[in-house]
Amino acid sequence: MSRASSSAVPTSTPPSQSKKKRGVVGAAILDTRESRKQLLAARRSAPEALAGLWEFPGGKVEPGENAESALIREVKEELGVEIELGDEIRSDHPDGWLLANGARMRVFEAWIVAGETAPLEDHDLLEWTDVTTEALYRLEWIPADFPIVDALLARFGE
Numbered sequence: 001m002s003r004a005s006s007s008a009v010p011t012s013t014p015p016s017q018s019k020k021k022r023g024v025v026g027a028a029i030l031d032t033r034e035s036r037k038q039l040l041a042a043r044r045s046a047p048e049a050l051a052g053l054w055e056f057p058g059g060k061v062e063p064g065e066n067a068e069s070a071l072i073r074e075v076k077e078e079l080g081v082e083i084e085l086g087d088e089i090r091s092d093h094p095d096g097w098l099l100a101n102g103a104r105m106r107v108f109e110a111w112i113v114a115g116e117t118a119p120l121e122d123h124d125l126l127e128w129t130d131v132t133t134e135a136l137y138r139l140e141w142i143p144a145d146f147p148i149v150d151a152l153l154a155r156f157g158e
């Protein structure tokens, strides 16, 4: 009786699986380091599926960047301001909050240290919003952002 040959073991992961999703970073921009009563929400203008929804300004971490430098760069590009970062708003996963496409987003507290905000890229409206359930839930956030909004309310809300 011949022994069945063992089935072939794949030696490499298919490209679709080996390509690690780029991390996303978002800024919870608060009015000041001391008061933390207001949050700067940004309304997306693109892509079509996300246009009109509110989010934390930010974007994808580029190769060679760390999360913090990527976030400072993204906010400068999108809003035209320099920010300083505070604590991370942590999820229960080290790579951050789960987004709809399976990527994860790390979110940091931030404050503006120079410049005036303007919706330069990716947004058509910026709004300072009270950090209260009533005010934050009035905005239609990207669905994946609601747990982050809740974490902010638990941290800074009334």
Ligand SMILES: Nc1nc2c([nH]c(=O)n2[C@H]2C[C@H](O)[C@@H](COP(=O)(O)OP(=O)(O)OP(=O)(O)O)O2)c(=O)[nH]1
Binding pocket: 024, 025, 026, 050, 054, 055, 056, 057, 058, 059, 060, 061, 099, 100, 101, 105, 122, 142, 144, 145
């Ligand atoms: N910036 C940001 N992105 C979010 C949030 N919530 C959420 O699901 N996302 C998703 C939307 C996008 O699929 C992805 C971030 O992509 P992006 O389009 O902002 O990144 P980017 O500026 O680097 O753009 P690009 O390189 O793709 O052109 O994460 C959020 O609060 N802020």
